[in-house]
Amino acid sequence: MSQSATAIQTDTHAEHHEELSFLYKYILPVDHKMIAMQYMFTGLIMAVIGGFFSYVFRMQLAFPGESVPLYGIVGPGEYNMMVTNHGTIMIFWVAMPVLIAAFGNYLIPLMCGCDDMVFPRLNRLSYQIFLVSALVLIFSFFVKGGGFGGAWTAYPPLSTVPEYNLTDWGASLWILAVALEFVSFLLGGINFVTTAMNARAPGMKMMDIPIVVWFLVIAVILFMASVGPLIAGAVMLFMDQRIGTTFFLPSGGGDPLLWEHLFWFFGHPEVYVVLLPTMGIVAEIITVFSRKKLFGYRTILYTAFATGGLSFVVWAHHQFVAGIDPRMANVFVVTTLLISIPIAEMLFSYIATLYGGSIEFKTPMLWALSFLFAFLIGGVTGIYLGASALDVYFHDSYFVLAHFHYTFFPITIIGMFAAITYWFPKMFGRMMNETLSKIHFWGTFIPFNCIFLPLFFLGLAGQHRRIYNFSHYPDLATENLQDVRVFATTSLVIMLLFQGIFLYNFFYSMFKGEKAPDNPWKANTLEWTVPSPPQHGNFKKLPTVYRGAYEYSVPGRESDYWPQNMPPDKN
Amino acid sequence: MSNRGPVATHRSSTGIPTGRLATWWVVASEIFIFGGLIACFVLFKLNGTPGFEDASKTSVAAGAFNTFVLLTSSLTIVLAHAAIESGERKKAFNYIWCTIGGGIVFLIVKTYEYSGKIISGDTITENLFWSFYYTMTGLHALHVIGGMVIMALISFDILKGYNFQRVELIGIYWHFVDLVWIFLFPLFYIANF
């Protein structure tokens, strides 16, 4: 006790950083920046797998029964497996690692002005567990019977009884991988919260913290509080599968509905867990590129608290027609529509930030603005689904699918590209090619809308999810609807092709791009005060903070930005 | 300290030592995990699921003895913390090993109970009550074992004279393990509502 109490005072920096061997620099690093890279590249590789799955099953839907190029004939079991694992991968192995783990790890120490995470070795351990979980998931595709195909919600008894799901070990490995991933993020969360709480630079008050750090911390807290019951549930599900208990099996007195409650008690806050980091990233970008102070910093922060709190009491809107007491549904309709209020307020504040600005349409800004646009559509279509009476019709239809892709695609993919294009100069010390970035932006954003807008109409037409071939349903097998499916699939293929430009630009710029200055965007936050890329230990001299993160265009100052660590007497 | 680590580890903007914050975080996430299990158990029980009357088959005496042992071990870890605060390393070492001893007694009684139940046919697949019983007490026992291992490691550290703050941290954790048992004991041994 006494030791740590004295240690707090000594804020001197150890200047001697010896050269690390390749093994300790790249494979077993403790440096938060390298761990962030590991998370990001693992996430990107998983995104390629998830994207490939979406290509295969969209092709199957557009041209049922035909051989898909690069894959072959898609059977119903394979189709289910791909749909299931596309969802699982995109949420747990792309959105979580890239948005929370990669950018959280990269930004929190830099933005808080300290040299590393509080517990670097714990950080490394959390990545290693994450890597194992990804490998377990990939391994599960190749066991006898194939990967798990019972939808990413894994409702029992389908997910527990091998005779029902026909993927005995696939299902068990799937739940094992998901549970490991949860544990990894619980461990990672320790670092995020303690670093942001305790390791801030001197002078950085609560209201000086950049919004993205706040939102990452809130996201991690939400995750911690929601995932506990599901970890318990995962243990119970695994025991149902392998030991023969009957927690979720009606044959032994259990209840499948219990799993739905546990799953969605986690599943709905999870939406906000991945939303908040992207919201934070967007806040950083729109302030920098419109040279404006964030409109209502405190309001935005409080709306995030409100959203987080409310997200724990809305879960049953996923189960309106699942056999819960219909009277309970009314309560959840009210809470669900209530959550639109803080989110709307947050979006309004973001839009108001643009007012009076000097907006420059650089690629990160385009991504950030397109996020607001797409998320607005995702948000308003959520109102339909929060209304229980409409959910009677829309439950598990393509309307639901289009709605949550209009939230998750902006959050995951657009948010990821916004963050990568914005922080790329800092991460790799080189600028990305602006022209190629813009081509990639339009080549992603337009096809994205062409994929998912038509799916709303398929949902209205009563088409339901996870069907590998609609020719078995006469009302859905009409030429018109089939044309819409083909259109969506074509758009997807175009969008996937445009990602080639991004990959080329990313890797070319990483090695051959123009050298980046320390602060190419003229931003205020602390990560831009260090060299690009930052050296081990980040800061030569640990900074002191004098003001909030969004002091742009302050009247009476010549330059339109005012870095957080610049002493007030200097100009 | 052998490994000083980054500056970040030794800062304290909130005034609370970082280790204590982290331990509370671990405890909080554990509370949600056990809370989920306890909530499921209570829901099934309130629904009148058949099999839950088997709570009368568990031995209240063994449970009560284990509660007593765990509570005592919580006391000894508090004494260990007090001792290290006043710098008495040897005394703290002894108190930590008293706590570990408490854990061992707890596990012995637990093993005795388990084997008795399994021999009499009440295995984990017998009915939902026993499924919950073995899952939850088993998970709790794993936490006890984990705590004992960490305590053993810490005890030698403090003998050598470093990482004194960890006695307090493992104390927080051990109290949490104790608290979980305080919930499990009435649920599985006493309550028969």
Add this chain to the structure above:
Amino acid sequence: MIEYFVTSASSFSGDIDDLFNLITVIIGVAFFLTLGTFIYFMFRFRRKKGVKAEYITGEKHKEKKWTHYPHYTVIALDVVIIAFNIIVWVHIKQTLPPKDNLIRVIGQQWSWAFIDAGPDGILDTEDDIATVNDLHVKVNETYHFELQARDVIHNFSVPVFRLRQDGMPGRTIKGWFKPTKTGTYDIQCAEMCGYGHGIMGAAITVHTKDSYKETIAQINNGTYESHYQKRKGSKTPLPSDTAQTDKESSFARLLARVF
């Protein structure tokens, strides 16, 4: 708007369509106003030489009202939506109008079994009519259904009725519908139920009184041919059915469809 895509064939499907239209109007106005403001700001405040951005904190009351007024509007709109939604929900799911007929719907991997209680209105008696993947109902009569699932969770979905309800193993879930339009429509399983989820369809035929009697008589004397199978055969074949024969042309047809 929904009835443009799918026939409306039950007593409450109109209510759901109306609720959808109401929400579309309310949300649509709010959405386009927000979007309009957003796009206007983007163009009005784009970077111009020599124009410096304003310094607005958004913490003062005078400034805050610009986000608070829209925000209060959202609250008011939410209240309207909640009110109308609860009216419709209570009507559809929370109340059971007096029944004319009783059926039991059983989902199992991967087919639907239907048991009509027959004239006496009691299930599990001699006069029950059991069919597989083929449900026959009379128009303008209220049906109560008891939904069961034998193995995993299924969802009894009749899009033209705007009806979806999960069937839970171990439970019997009650509900109702009242067909208002004759014809043959799809029944789908709308909850992932395993390998054959994609083929777990059935047909519901809404009959007039006379044709219902005729069909029941056919079922009872064994001359009835499954409607679902008959209808499937008569439909225009999908591209997929022909595609099995000429595989090479798939890309050619993709191009032909797109351009």
